[in-house]
Amino acid sequence: MRASSKKKVLVFDSGVGGLSVFQEIHRLLPYMDYLYLFDNEAYPYGELDQDVLISRVNQLVSALVEDHQVDIVVIACNTASTIVLPSLRESLSIPVVGVVPAIKPASLLASQGVGLIATPATVTRQYTHELIRDFAQGKPVELLGSTRLVDMAEEKLRGQSISMNELKTILSPLRDKVDVAVLGCTHFPLMKEEIHQALDGEVTLIDSGEAIARRVKALLFNQEIEESKEEGAKKIYASAPPWEEDALNVCLAKLGFNPVQVYRHPGVLDR
Ligand code: DGL
Numbered sequence: 001m002r003a004s005s006k007k008k009v010l011v012f013d014s015g016v017g018g019l020s021v022f023q024e025i026h027r028l029l030p031y032m033d034y035l036y037l038f039d040n041e042a043y044p045y046g047e048l049d050q051d052v053l054i055s056r057v058n059q060l061v062s063a064l065v066e067d068h069q070v071d072i073v074v075i076a077c078n079t080a081s082t083i084v085l086p087s088l089r090e091s092l093s094i095p096v097v098g099v100v101p102a103i104k105p106a107s108l109l110a111s112q113g114v115g116l117i118a119t120p121a122t123v124t125r126q127y128t129h130e131l132i133r134d135f136a137q138g139k140p141v142e143l144l145g146s147t148r149l150v151d152m153a154e155e156k157l158r159g160q161s162i163s164m165n166e167l168k169t170i171l172s173p174l175r176d177k178v179d180v181a182v183l184g185c186t187h188f189p190l191m192k193e194e195i196h197q198a199l200d201g202e203v204t205l206i207d208s209g210e211a212i213a214r215r216v217k218a219l220l221f222n223q224e225i226e227e228s229k230e231e232g233a234k235k236i237y238a239s240a241p242p243w244e245e246d247a248l249n250v251c252l253a254k255l256g257f258n259p260v261q262v263y264r265h266p267g268v269l270d271r
Contacts, residue, residue: 017187018076046119143148
């Protein structure tokens with residue numbers, strides 16, 4: 001028997017990006033228990049071999065689900081979700097929600113063109129190209145894959161400032177070509193304001209966070225939650241000690257998390 005009647009939500013990413021999704025879920029469901037797991041040992045996922053990525057996500061997520069009796073998993077990483085969901089859903093008996101680029105809503109809104117800002121891996125994935133083929137409504141889609149942008153969000157969450165000049169240079173291929181851009185990496189909503197400014201305030205930015213939160217709510221409420229009106233626990237685990245750990249913990253505390261702990265499970269990732 002478990003002590004708490006609260007549902008446990010596991011949010012997973014390679015780094016801090018999934019916290020943007022956590023924030024949206026928490027806004028809608030403040031009284032759940034939250035676990036956040038990030039695979040920083042293999043970061044960045046946008047440059048990781050596909051087979052390694054699939055194996056790591058399956059091992060880490062399955063082990064944590066077992067250790068903590070998780071009720072629902074959110075793969076808050078576009079780079080992982082575009083390849084890992086089928087195997088994960090097959091091996092777990094709980095719901096698994098994935099985040100993928102919001103091409104459809106962005107295309108419905110765009111009149112000129114759609115930008116997809118994501119990781120180098122996400123812009124090359126077959127899954128992404130099928131989304132574009134099926135949902136871009138014939139609008140031109142400009143692909144922009146950048147790991148540096150992901151790093152900038154990691155830096156921001158350690159209290160470092162973002163160089164607007166650098167951001168403008170990275171985003172310059174989208175200028176004058178698109179009126180809507182998809183934030184197709186969960187790290188990017190963490191610097192949505194800066195990206196908006198770097199695109200001269202003229203591009204509407206769309207991400208999947210809110211839609212994911214609604215999906216999680218629908219799935220959990222199907223399971224008849226007994227909701228107590230008290231904030232639940234928020235624990236955060238990493239696959240390795242994070243860099244600038246103290247600075248990161250300051251930001252995590254503001255989101256209600258305890259300091260990061262390194263996650264170990266016998267047999268996982270051959271440790
Ligand atoms: N946050 C992740 C995503 O949504 C990926 C970041 C990385 O490259 O590790 O794709």
